Amino acid sequence: MAVLKVTFTKTKRDKLAQVLWILNWVSVVTGMILLSLGLFLKVEIQQRRELMSDREVHSVPNMLIAVGLIACGINFLGGKICYDCVDTAKFLRWKLLMLPYIICTFFFTFLLLVGALMCYCMRNELEESLFVGLRDAMRYYKDTDTPGRCFLKRTVDMLQIQFQCCGNDGFQDWFYVQWIGNRYLDMSSAEVTDRLRSNVEGKYLMDSVPFSCCNPSSPRPCIQQQVTNNPAHFNYDYQEEELNLWMRGCRQALLEYYTHIMQSIGLTVLIIWLFELSVLTGVRYLQTAMENVLRQGDPDSESDGWLLENSFAETARYNFNIIKNLGKCYQVDDDPNIDVPSTAQHESDKVPPKQIPVPS
Structure with a gap:
């Protein structure tokens, strides 16, 4: 039994395709927003990189930048597909590409959710990085004549003045x-x-x-x-x-500053994830409805669309059997009852060379 089956008329299919075309272009803009948020967070971290240790604090901005670029490409392609789905003849060009596109978009939305969660889970890593970085900066505060450290005095002084803090913890x-x-x-x-x-x-x-x-x-x-x-x-x-x-210590001040930024970015990414998930759901309905139209042969007839053709349990069982059968294909049959010809038999099957008579 299909999951969340909906019946579409010709008019509803065309409207769905047009709405999805517009939403995909809106998603291109949201991809640019993700890219901008990632660049903003990366610049904010780079401005105070001297006060942080060399830990993986750049994973979140790098993730947002990558997801933003992927969003622009995927949604640009999705807009083109949805625009052509108004015409059944043009849909035939995208029929084989629709399912891989939906699978890639599903993994992309999953990456969006991971990026949003990373914004909320980065606090501990950031706190440890700030603790070590500020401790080293205070240790080298006096080295104004040492190359590579002469700027730390000004950096720490400006930090304490700007954030109204003093020391690491106090x-x-x-x-x-x-x-x-x-x-x-x-x-x-x-x-x-x-x-x-x-x-x-x-x-x-x-x-x-x-x-x-x-x-x-x-x-x-x-x-x-x-x-x-x-x-x-x-x-x-x-x-x-x-x-x-x-x-107040500077570690607490910087931690609160970056936590506020990352929580705001995480909330924005979570909203974009919900938006992308709704667009993906609409594209899935459009794909299944158009494929049913092709099966019926009448482009003006009603057709059913669904998220899954079978139930969740049946779909999971079907995919598990596919994976299991693929594994069996690569197994070596070690049955001892199978008669494997020996090397001697192979040698006996060879045709003896032709003998040339020697004259007496």
Whole structure:
């Protein structure tokens, strides 16, 4: 029994073909939207690639770019097919191509769904990539004279100012890295040498943060030196002065920023997936209705269209039997009862060479 069978008249078939022609061209536009979203996300990630580790964070934008390009090609071909389906004679040119086209479009819609889910499942990978990337960026913050790292100070400062954040998880992270270069330290000072010797790794650590961690909305001048030393400042308690420094970590700020972008993109891709699925359903109805018209031989007669010619269970069983029979075709028959002629028999079947008589 056919699944979701619908009867189409000649007029309904023509209208269905015309509507699908328009929807396929709309789908070309949605493919361009997917391509644009993928390029936008890729550019956003590339802008802060120095703050991320080399992990697979580009898989989602690459997936969207590929799906967008495929959508433009598939829907352009689908628009041409649906336009020709108005005429039965023109449909004959596409009859053999219709089923492979529908199968390819089905896998394409499946990729769309995968792309939408990837937008929601990328958060953990992105968080780990940001954690490692920001940790390394803070470690190399002081290397303003080292080629390949001289730009990190400006990158981290602009990040903390733009996103109103400080450190990786908080401003305390700066207490555990040396963010002041040795060229700016007075090595003749006893205080400096004592700090360097007191650390196992020979780093100049102190309870201070870069200026970019300062909150300009603070009512008092920014305290970035001796942050945890309350007696060093008048009327100050670093555990209560929340307005003095940015309290949020940059990893959380960037994670929220990219999560918002990916959730918006994921919702858009999910809507496009539903739209593409409806177009695919219409094309399937048009294909089966036109094939039934060809079987009847009358282009003006009514015809039935369906999603599946048989039930889901019968279709699955039929396809499983096809796959099983294909496997049997490649099996080697090892039956011992089969008499295989031996090499000696083959040699005996050979025609002996003609003997030439030797004169006596």
